[in-house]
Amino acid sequence: MSGNAGRVVALIDGNSFYCSCERVFDPKLARVPVIVLSNNDGCAIARTAEAKALGIRMGEPYFKIRDLCRRQGVRLFSSNYTLYGDMSGRTNAVYRQFSPRVEVYSIDESFLDLSDVAAPVRVELARDLRATVRAWTGIPTCVGIGPTKTLAKLANHIAKSVPALDGVCDLTDAAASDHWLCRVAVGEVWGIGRASLAKLEAMGVESVADLRDLDPRPVRKGLTVVGERIIHELRGLACLPLDLVPARRKGCAVTRSFSARITDRATLEEAVAAHATRLGEKLRREGLGTDHVTVFYHTSEHDRDAPQRSVATTVSLPEHSSDTLALIQAARLGVAKTWRDPSPDRPAWRYSKAGVVTNDLWPLIESPRALIGALDRARSGPLMAAMDACNARWGRGAVVPARAGLVARRDWTTKFDMRTPRYTTQVGELAVVHAGGV
DNA sequence: TCTGGGGTCCTAGGACCC
DNA sequence: TCTGGGGTCCTAGGACCC
Numbered sequence: 001m002s003g004n005a006g007r008v009v010a011l012i013d014g015n016s017f018y019c020s021c022e023r024v025f026d027p028k029l030a031r032v033p034v035i036v037l038s039n040n041d042g043c044a045i046a047r048t049a050e051a052k053a054l055g056i057r058m059g060e061p062y063f064k065i066r067d068l069c070r071r072q073g074v075r076l077f078s079s080n081y082t083l084y085g086d087m088s089g090r091t092n093a094v095y096r097q098f099s100p101r102v103e104v105y106s107i108d109e110s111f112l113d114l115s116d117v118a119a120p121v122r123v124e125l126a127r128d129l130r131a132t133v134r135a136w137t138g139i140p141t142c143v144g145i146g147p148t149k150t151l152a153k154l155a156n157h158i159a160k161s162v163p164a165l166d167g168v169c170d171l172t173d174a175a176a177s178d179h180w181l182c183r184v185a186v187g188e189v190w191g192i193g194r195a196s197l198a199k200l201e202a203m204g205v206e207s208v209a210d211l212r213d214l215d216p217r218p219v220r221k222g223l224t225v226v227g228e229r230i231i232h233e234l235r236g237l238a239c240l241p242l243d244l245v246p247a248r249r250k251g252c253a254v255t256r257s258f259s260a261r262i263t264d265r266a267t268l269e270e271a272v273a274a275h276a277t278r279l280g281e282k283l284r285r286e287g288l289g290t291d292h293v294t295v296f297y298h299t300s301e302h303d304r305d306a307p308q309r310s311v312a313t314t315v316s317l318p319e320h321s322s323d324t325l326a327l328i329q330a331a332r333l334g335v336a337k338t339w340r341d342p343s344p345d346r347p348a349w350r351y352s353k354a355g356v357v358t359n360d361l362w363p364l365i366e367s368p369r370a371l372i373g374a375l376d377r378a379r380s381g382p383l384m385a386a387m388d389a390c391n392a393r394w395g396r397g398a399v400v401p402a403r404a405g406l407v408a409r410r411d412w413t414t415k416f417d418m419r420t421p422r423y424t425t426q427v428g429e430l431a432v433v434h435a436g437g438v
Numbered sequence: 439t440c441t442g443g444g445g446t447c448c449t450a451g452g453a454c455c456c
Numbered sequence: 457t458c459t460g461g462g463g464t465c466c467t468a469g470g471a472c473c474c
Contacts, residue, residue: 038442045442045474061441079442106474193472224448226472253444260439302441355443414442 007238008145008172010112010126011152012095012133014088015140015160017108018046021087022077024138025423025431033074037062040257041078041415078416084108086424090137098129103242111149113242119172126168145170149240150233151177153190154208174236181209181234191230196223208234248363249286254278255355258412261300263348265339268297269332271412275356276331277400280324281391283358284384289320289367290358293327295334300352309349311338319370320362323380324387325401331356 014020018036023029033050037043044051044060054072056065062076069076088107095102101113117125126143133141144156151171158180159169171177186205187197199222205211212234220228229239254275262268272295283289298310315330315337334356342348390399421429 040440040442042440042442059442063440066440109474191472195471224471226448247446249445251445255443257442300441353442357444 006115007147008114008117008122009147009149009152009242010099010114011105011109011144011149011156012112012126012129012141013109013156014091015142016046016048017088017139018077018079018084019048019051020139021080021084022075022420023048024087025420029075033072034077035069035074036077036079037418039079039414039416040259041417042257045079076418078419080419080422082422082425083420086422087137087139090424091133091139091141094133094136095129097132098125101242101244103244104246111152111242114145122172123168123170126170127166130167140167142167143169145172146177147172147236148233148238149242150190150230151236154180154184154188154234157188158184177236178209181212182207184208186211189230189234191226196227199223249288249361251357251359252279252282252288252290252361253355253357254282255296255353255357256414257353258351259415260412261303261350261352262354262412263342263350265335265341267412268339268351268354269335271354272297272331272335272356273328274400274413275354276327277324279356279358280322280327280384281388281396283322283361284388287363287365288361289322289364290317290327290361291320292316292358292360293330293334294357294359295331295338295354296357297335297351297354299349303350303352306350307347309340309351313338317375319374320364320367321375321380322364323375323384325380326375327356328401 016034019029019034022034022036031050033054033056034048035044035051035056036046038045041062043062044056044058044065047056047058051074054068054074056068056074065074068074084107088104092102092104092110095110095112099112099114103111105111114122114125122145126145130141130143133139142156142159144152144154144159145168146152146155155169155171158171159165159167162169169180171180184207186192186200186208189208189211192200192211200211203214205214212231214231216228216231219231223230232239256271256275258271262271276293279293292314294312294314296310296312299306299308301308313334315334317326317330321327340349387399387401391397421431423429423431
């Protein structure tokens with residue numbers, strides 16, 4: 001526990017962040033329902049208030065709401081992560097003008113240390129922050145303030161759901177905390193998910209205040225140390241530090257559902273080779289390497305009457321590497337080792353998803369070399385650097401190893417039928433402004 | 439027809455060791 | 457018939473998050 005009296009943190013996040021990013025570049029989207037879809041245009045993963053009001057839920061499959069969207073004039077967008085990532089960077093640049101101590105928690109949420117801001121002007125500063133972010137980036141936000149991260153998260157939730165608060169809620173004060181914690185359902189607490197909620201409800205816990213007032217020790221039995229920590233945090237005792245420097249990532253995965261089912265080995269191998277290519281790019285960007293690749297592929301639970309198969313296998317590399325050729329080779333081997341051909345009495349499995357996963361990532365600069373079977377770093381380094389440079393300049397996929405496969409059939413690739421231009425990161429996709437009149 | 443992707447942390451239980 | 461008591465490390469699976 002790192003409880004230090006007088007600490008104050010704020011959680012600021014973008015409202016319906018992905019939708020708001022789309023709105024920045026199309027004023028006509030203001031005040032109309034907008035949703036952004038997940039990869040493959042599968043599910044709704046961001047919804048404006050207008051879309052929520054229509055009953056569109058988080059994670060709802062698109063095919064279930066297609067008719068509703070058409071009838072109600074909901075504007076639909078495929079995910080444009082390049083745009084959202086860039087807009088995220090811009091909002092954080094504004095945050096840093098208000099507090100140098102910022103933890104970027106997710107693409108649309110950051111914690112700010114406000115310990116040095118005097119209590120009387122804290123809310124005023126938060127309003128100024130919101131207004132500045134709105135003016136400089138176009139993104140609407142809400143701010144929650146509290147003595148711990150958990151209370152700041154809760155305050156943010158309250159700021160969003162109570163319009164009278166005008167986007168800012170401060171739970172630093174014990175009286176304010178008492179007032180609100182009785183009025184918010186325990187399921188809204190950061191870290192209380194479905195399973196914990198069921199346990200708490202069985203114990204008669206309904207409000208956040210009920211949870212706060214439980215004896216933390218016995219809670220540990222059912223809700224682990226995580227539950228115990230939450231209670232302390234709700235009481236104002238900080239257990240979660242502000243992580244100003246992002247921790248080095250421990251694992252990396254590239255997984256995708258296919259836009260159409262796959263039944264043949266060549267196409268599956270091509271898919272995992274493409275994923276391995278992407279994996280290599282991600283690892284090289286952070287100077288990390290892996291000594292193994294886990295390959296998985298499986299059928300879909302939604303294909304109810306079809307035969308099911310789920311495969312996962314791990315292939316070792318001779319040493320830590322981020323070399324795309326080595327990763328592709330391993331990924332293809334993973335398929336080769338586990339592929340099963342259909343037979344007369346067994347129809348082909350219809351695979352819906354595949355991925356490559358690695359754990360135990362290590363900075364390449366300090367990873368040991370293999371004595372036997374070592375990869376040729378002298379050639380790999382410059383080759384990968386050249387490939388990355390080409391792809392940075394001409395777009396991802398401009399240069400790929402032939403080993404990734406160049407099969408003409410590409411109907412498994414992810415769908416992005418409704419993606420907007422990458423306005424802020426590609427010169428060729430800049431927004432065009434038409435001057436009105438004659 | 440069509441149902442996302444990518445992380446982290448925690449615990450239990452097995453293997454292994456002395 | 458009797459068949460300890462710890463440690464550590466690893467992995468799988470659950471839970472949760474955005």
